[in-house]
Amino acid sequence: MGRSLHLLPMALVMGGIFFLSHQPGDEISLELFFGVDKVAHAFAYGVLAATVLLALPSRWRTTMPLHAALLAWAACLLFGLSDEFHQSFVPGREASLGDLVADAFGAALVCGGWFIRMKRTLFR
Template sequence: MIRYRFHSFLQFQLPFLAWCIFIFTVSSIPQARIPNFVNYTDKMVHAGVFFTLCWLAHVAFRFQPAAFLRTHALLLAWIFVVLFGVSDEYHQMFTPGRTSEVLDLAADAAGGLFYVLFYRRFRFYDRYILTR
């Protein structure tokens, strides 16, 4: 049983936690070191990073022993993404050379919402894979 839980943690929760740490680490880098190629490219990057975060959070919540987390995994994943985006923007207020922007938070929330819509549209593939 303990071995199964550890394997489950490595497979489902660890990638989620590692991605959260990655986001926090990158948002701690001063802005001058991060290239900005085109206007609003950073918003697309925010949306992509938080799309991935929502996906990993959804998987992590779906494979929890608590029934509430499993049954509401998609909603909880999106709520987590929004709250993590708020905390990320707050954290950037104190990072030298970085600023907190409402548009970044909107891009974070939109990235999570894109995942929710994507999952709801293509979830029959998920059911097919899980029942094989």
């Protein structure tokens, strides 16, 4: 039971992203500043990356931090691809390479930062 609790945050973030992606295009307005939608994508996928890292077994995170970071980033990228595909079927929405790049960037920031921190912690 305890292991599945590590998956709950990841599932909630994925569900939240899916819910927001399913909203018709005319119901979403992010016009605070130019590029705010890309910042939102990067932030959401950074949070997703953190929850994916949390969901990985702690043994992987400590003994294979590079593999764990790459696996978490790849999982976020695949979810981003599926999210963009999903959006292509939602009225007023479309798949966007720019959104996918923002997703990958946000996940890479978190995974890369986590990996650097792990390397410093492990090799002290």
